[in-house]
Amino acid sequence: MPDARGPTGPWYKRLYDWVERRVQLEGPVKEAALHPVPKSTASWWYVFGSASLVLLILQVATGIMLALVYAPSAAHAWTSLEVLNHDLPLGWFLRAMHGWGSNFMVAVVLIHMAQVFLFGAYKFPRELTWIVGVFMLLMTLGMAFTGQVLRFDQDAYWGLGIGASIMGRVPWIGGQLVHLLLGGPIISGATLTRFFALHVFVIPGTLLALTGLHVWIVLKLGINEWPMPGRIVRRDTYVREYNELAHNDGIPFVPGAVWKDLVFSAAILFAVAVCAAAFGPYGPKGFPDPTIINTVPKPDFFFLWIYTVLSFLPPEMETPFILIAPVVAVVILVALPLVAGVGEKSWWRRPVAVFTLMFVAVCWGTWTHLGTYTPWSPVMNAWSGAEVPPDLLHGRTPLERQGANVLQEKQCRNCHALGGKGGQRGPALDEVATRLTEDQLYRQILLGGGNMPAYGSALSPAESTALVRYLETLHPGYQPAAEDASRYVVGDGGRVPPNSTVQRGAGQTKVR
Template sequence: MHWLKDTYNWLERRIQLEGPVKDAILHPVPKNTASWWYVFGSAAFTLLLLQVVTGILLAIVYVPSGAEAWSSLQILNHQLPLGWFLRAMHGWGSNFMVAVVLIHMAQVFFFGAYKFPRELTWILGVFMLLMTLGMAFTGQVLRFDQDSYWGLGIGASIASRVPLIGAPLVHIMLGGPIIAGATLTRFFALHVFVIPGMLLAFTGLHVWMVLKLGVNEWPMPGRPVNRKTYIKEYHDLAHNDGIPFVPGAFWKDLVFSGAILAAVAVCAAVFGPYGPTGQPDPTIIQTVPKPDFFFLWLYSVLSYLPANLETPFLLIAPVLGIAVLLALPFYAGEGEKSWHRRPVAVMVLALVAVSWGTLTHLATFTPWSPVMNAWSGATVPAKFVHNLSPTERQGAVVFQSKQCRNCHALGGEGGQRGPALDTVATRLTEDQLIRQVVQGGGNMPAYGTSLSPPEVTALVRFLTTLHPVGQPGATDASRADAETNSPPVKAQAH
C-alpha cells in the first residue's frame, strides 16, 4: 500500500487538510455534553444530505411544467423501478427534517445555548429553520396536484395582502398573474437551487461556529453566564473535564442519525410517497387543500379566526414571532442556563408546544377557511334571470354549473371567499370581466382552460347584467372618448 501513502502525502502537501480535520474531530468538549440530548443537530444535517441526494435523483425525471409535472410524478410512482420509494424517501425525509430541526431549536432554547457567546449561532439557526420550512413549502407546490394548486393559491392570497408590494410580490411568486408553467419553473429553481444552496452555506457556517465556540455545556444551576468570565470558564471545563469529540460524542450522533434514516426508510416503505392527488382543476372548489403537517397549525388558525382578523394576524404575527426569536440572545444573553431556574422559559416552551400540537390536531378535521354557504349546484335566484336574452340565460347556467357561488355571493347567498357579484357590472367592464374569468387574479384562479369560448362569452354577458336597476354598467372611458373624438367617415361616391 506504499503507493496509497505516497498519493495521500502528495495531496496533503497541496491541500493541507490534515491539521484542520484533526482539530475538528479531536477538539475537546465538556464530558457531560456527550449526551443523547445533543444529537439533533447532526441528525438535521444528515437529513439535509438525504434531501440533497434524493432531490438530485428526482430532478432527473421531474419536469417542472404545468403540462408535464403531474405526469412525471405518475411515471416515478408507477413506471420506474423503486421510483415510488425514492419519492417517499424524499417526502418523509422532509417531514422528519422539519420535526428534527424544530426539536433541535426547542432543545437549544431549553438549554440556554443561545446565550453569550453563541448569539450569532442562534440567529443562523432561526434563518435555517425558516429556510427548512421554505424548502418544505416549495416541495409541496412541485407536486402540482389539487392540494398544492389550491395551497399555492392560498399562499398567493396571503402574499397579496402585504401593503404596497402585495401585487408585485404575487407576480414575482407566480411568474405572472396566474398559476401556470412559469410558476413551477420558479418554485423548482427555489426548491432545487436557491434554498438548498443557502441552507448548505448557512449550515457550513453554523458548524464552523460550533467548532470555534464549542458545544454548549450541560446547564447546571448556579452557573450563570457572565460575559467577562464565561470564555475562560468554558475553556477550563472543556480541557480539565473534557473528552475528544471523536469518538467520545460522535458515536451517539452516528447511532441516532442512522436510526433516523432507518425510520425514514420504514415510513417510506410502509406509507409510500405523498400524492400526487387529482390533477389541478381550478373549477373544483371542494378539495379541502390541507398542507403537510408543518403548516397544519396555520391552516387551523385561519379556519377559526374571524375573517376580519385574518389579514392582521398574517401580517403581524409572523413578523413579531421572528423578531422575538432574533432578539432573544440580545435581551437574555446572560444569566442562568438551567431550566430549574428559568420557569418563564419553561412555561413559554410548554405553551408553544401544547398550542402547536393542539392546533395541528384540530386541523385534521377543521373546515377550509373560505365560507362556503352555497350548495355547489344552487340555482341562480329568479330575479337575476328575469327578462334576459338566451345568451345571458345560458351564462346563468354556466355560473351555476361551474359552482361560482361557492366563492361568490349572489342575492345574499353564497361563499365569502370572493366579493359579492350583485353589482359586479358597475365595477368591471366587459373586457375586464373577460380577463378576470380567463386569467384570474388575486384570490381567483384562471378559468381559461376549463371554459370554452362560448361559455366564457355567455358567462360574461350574464355578469354584465348584474347592476342595480337604473344604474348603467361600467364603461371604458378611454374607449368612449376615442370614439367621440374620432373624425367622421365621409361617404365615397361610386
C-alpha cells in the same frame, strides 16, 4: 516486477501523502474530531443537531437523483412524477424518501431549536450560532413549501394560488411580489421554473452555506455544556470557565460523544425509510386544472397551523395577521440572544422560558390537529350526497332552477350548507339574499373575498347569471331581500329606506 511497497509505504499511503501535502486537511479534521467537549454533552439531548445535518444530506442526495427525471415545466411536471411513481424501478421509493425526509427534517429542526432554547444555548458567546439557526429554520420551511409546489398537482395549484393571494396583500409592492413569485400575473410554466430554481439551487445553496457557518461556529466555540442551576453566564468569565470545564472534565468528541449522534441519525434514517415504504410518496393527485374546484388545498403538516389560524380569524384580521405575525416572530427569535444573552441557563431557574415553550408547543399542536378534521373544513362529498331541498326549488323559474343545478355541479356546497346540509367552511346560503345584493353576489362569486377564492374563471357568464338569480330567491318569507339603498336617491341628495315606493316626475322625485 517491482514491489508496490517502497521505502515510503504502500501505494495508497503514498497517494494519501501526495494529496494531503496539497490540501492539508488532516490537521483541521483531527482538530474537529478530537476537540474536547464537556462530558455532560455526551447526552441523547444533544443529538438533534447532527440528525438535522444527516437529513439535509439525505435531501440533497435524493433531490439530485429526482432532478435527473423531473421536468420543471407545466406540461410535463405532473407526468414526470407519474413516471417516477409507476415506470422507473424504485422511483416511488426515491420520491417517498425525499418527501418523508422533508417532514422529518422540519420536525427534527424544530425539536433542535426547542432544545437549544430550553438549555439556554443561545446565550453568550453563541448568539450568532442561534441567529444563523433561525435563518436555517426559515430556509428549511422554504424548502418544504417550494417542494410541495413542485408536485404541481391539483392541490399544489390551488395552494400556490392561495400563497400568491397572501403575498398580494403586502402594501404597495404586493403586485410586484406576486409577479416576481409567479413569473407573471398568473400561474404558468414560468411559475414552475422559478420554484424549481428556488427549490434546487437558491434555497439549498443558502441553507448549505448557513449550515457550514453554523458548524464552524460550533466547532470554534464548543458544544453547550449541560445547564446547571446556579451556573451563571457572565461575559467576562464564561469562556475561561467553559475551557476549564472542557479540559478538566471533558472527552474527545470522537469517539466519546459522536457515537450517540451516529446511532440516533441511523435511527432517523431508518424511520424515514420505513415511512417511505409503508406510506409511499406524496401525490401527485389530480392534474392541475383551474376549472376543477373539487379539491382541498391544505398544506403539508408543518403549515397546517397557519391554515387553521387563518380559517378561524375574522376576515378583517387576516391581512394584519399575515403581514405582521411572521415579521414579529422572526424579530423576537433574532433578538432573543441579544437581549437575554447572559444569566441562568437551567430551565429550573427560567420558568418563563419553560412556560413559553410549552405554550407555543400546545398551540402549535392544537392548531395542527384542528387543521386535519375541524368541522369548518369543506365537506367534499356534500355536493353529491345532499340534493337541493325541494322547498327551495318550489315556485322558481327555469333560470333559477338552472342556478340550483350550477350550485350542485360546481360543488358550492362543499363549503356552504343549504337546508342544514353541506360544508361549514363558509356561511349557510339559506338566507344569503337577505345579506347580499345582486351586485354583491356577483362580486363575491366572481372575485372572491375574505376566505372565499374567486370563481370567475370556473363559471361561464350564463352560469354566473343563473346562480345569482337562484341565490336571490334564498330569503325567508318574513324577511325582505337585500337592496342597494343608494339607488333610491331623492331630489335633495338623501336616501330612502329599502322597499319604499319611489315615483319620479318632471324634475322631482317623491317618496311614499
